[in-house]
Amino acid sequence: MSIIKRVFRKEDLSRYQNKDSNLERTLRVRDFLALGVGTIVSTAIFTLPGVVAADHTGPAVTLSFLVSAIVAALIAFVYAEMASVMPFAGSAYTWISILFGEFFGWIVGWALIAEYIIAVSFVASGFSANLRGLLDPFDISLPNALSNSLGTNGGIMDIIAAIVIIITALLLARGASETARVQNILVVLKILAIFLFLIVGLSVINLGNYIPFIPEYKETAAGAFGGWQGIYAGSSVIFIAYIGFDSIAANSGEAINPQKTMPRGILGSLLIAVGLFVAVSLVLVGMFDYSAYKDNAEPVGWALPMSGHGTVAVIVQAVSVIGMFTALIGMMLAGSRLLYSFGRDGILPAWIGKLNTKNQPNRSLVILTIVAVVIGSVFPFGFLAELISAGALVAFMFVTIGIYALRKREGKDLPEPAFKLPFYPVMPIFIFICVFAVFWGLSGQAKFYTLIWFIIGIVYYLFYAIKMNGQQK
Secondary structure, eight states: OOHHHHHHOOOOHHHHHHHTTTSOOOBOHHHHHHHHHHHHSSHHHHHHHHHHIIIIIGGGHHHHHHHHHHHHHHHHHHHHHHHHHOOOTTTHHHHHHHHTOHHHHHHHHHHHHHHHHHHHHHHHHHHHHHHHHHHGGGTOOOOHHHHSOTTSTTOSOOHHHHHHHHHHHHHHTTOHHHHHHHHHHHHHHHHHHHHHHHHHHHTTOOGGGGSSSSOOOEEETTEEESHHHHHHHHHHHHGGGGTTHHHHHHTGGGBSSHHHHHHHHHHHHHHHHHHHHHHHHHHHHHHSOGGGGTTOSOHHHHHHHHTTOHHHHHHHHHHHHHHHHHHHHHHHHHHHHHHHHHHHHTSSOGGGGOOOTTSOOHHHHHHHHHHHHHHHHHSOHHHHHHHHHHHHHHHHHHHHHHHHHHHHHBTTTBOOOSSOOSSTTHHHHHHHHHHHHHHHTSOHHHHHHHHHHHHHHHHHHHHHHHHHHHHHO
């Protein structure tokens, strides 16, 4: 087979049906709701409202959350239809391979693996910052060398971030069904902690902190601040908060009745998350002037004791720190399934796609854990945030265009979906434009590193394709 034919060869649906048949379908709607809410409502809800308010929006951070939520909801509609038709491990990577061919599937998968690896590292960094903030009042601390990423405040590596990634991997190695039970409990605890923060925070709100709600526009070292420009810049950073619904799709190979389970899990978890994000951001900027949250990786944990609620702060932060495991579980579960898909299809070494005696892809989990530990313990928190959004947004653009190819095959060689994107064929183009606009709002540094990542992925694929072509001859 020539390289050109390999690039454009569309994968056969039966290939994934056969290869994923050994994965155990044990996850129900409630499990996916917990997985989605646990992944979406993660480190971001306790960190990004304060950071984005100080850097870009002022009190209008809620508007940035709403703008990002609208775009995320539109993409979630696309994901819901895709996942109900093609419920296989690998989510967008597998879908695009079926619809457009191996090369395009690899590009999307390459974008997603960056998202998952960096997201795991990002959440672990947030976990570390919040845990250290929780322990500070008790005079328990680690030396700077083991508390911060390389080159930040004398740091060498964030040891807490590394440890929590390893602990999560050990839990995941026990299997999806056992992990789901732990996830469900932690999600309930996390939501209770959020409600406690909202109740206490409302009691100390100063309405003067909302004025002016949209500050005057200016350029700062962090980028655009104030005006619609600041809201736009903030929405691009905040978009990371909503990408967790992709982790649901990545695990569709383990869903019971995926045609109904996947749309309900994806859309339901996003709806719950949006309400929580908007409420937390609105209360947080009302408690203190937004400038107080500048360079603060734990604004919720800081705002409560500063307003005289130290005991509540300890409770909320303790539960929220524990609850951050839910995001790590979701991202590591999805990332390991994506790496498994690469090995399953032979684009990465085949041993990565092997299942153990309990039909679990634990080899891919080990690889993900090692890489995430290195990134999460070395790279700074703020740098990781935008890179996650960049990888996810590129994948989302591919999937949105893919809906046109999907509709042509539904009811023919592909099943009829249980859910369909409304307002077709206009809606996919509108969604693509929205996603591209959010991507363009990312910093130049994020876009540059994304370009480098894709160049590496393309070069790898060409070497792979040439090697495979030579073996077939």
